[in-house]
Amino acid sequence: MYENIMLASDGSADSVKAADQVFQLANLTDAKVDIVYVVDGETSKHDVLRNVDSIGIDEERRDKLRAAEEKAVEANVSYDVTILRGNPSTTIVEYAAEKKVDLIVMGTRGLNVLQEMVVGSVSHQVIQKANSPVLIVK
Numbered sequence: 001m002y003e004n005i006m007l008a009s010d011g012s013a014d015s016v017k018a019a020d021q022v023f024q025l026a027n028l029t030d031a032k033v034d035i036v037y038v039v040d041g042e043t044s045k046h047d048v049l050r051n052v053d054s055i056g057i058d059e060e061r062r063d064k065l066r067a068a069e070e071k072a073v074e075a076n077v078s079y080d081v082t083i084l085r086g087n088p089s090t091t092i093v094e095y096a097a098e099k100k101v102d103l104i105v106m107g108t109r110g111l112n113v114l115q116e117m118v119v120g121s122v123s124h125q126v127i128q129k130a131n132s133p134v135l136i137v138k
Contacts, residue, residue: 103134
């Protein structure tokens with residue numbers, strides 16, 4: 001059924017909930033999971049301002065994915081971690097297509113109606129653009 005599942009994660013509470021689901025599903029289907037974190041321009045600026053060097057920036061980004069990695073190890077699931085740069089929704093969709101991902105799993109932040117109309121959530125944009133099935137975990 002699923003051989004290659006992508007977990008789009010940003011370290012938020014919702015993405016940790018998504019990790020719980022993705023590793024349960026991966027165990028059922030013997031799938032490999034690719035944990036993907038996308039750094040956009042705004043995040044990159046904040047990272048640079050908070051850290052002195054690139055090593056600190058890389059460590060901080062990996063720390064955001066630590067909970068998902070721990071869940072993968074606990075579940076005994078094969079996984080890789082990939083950190084990408086770009087617009088999160090576009091980059092997630094392009095990466096999923098390039099890697100021929102069977103399923104994209106991600107959390108939602110539940111933006112309020114006004115924010116949703118103005119900017120749209122990453123999860124909503126991924127649902128609209130992706131060719132792969134998308135599972136949104138709340």
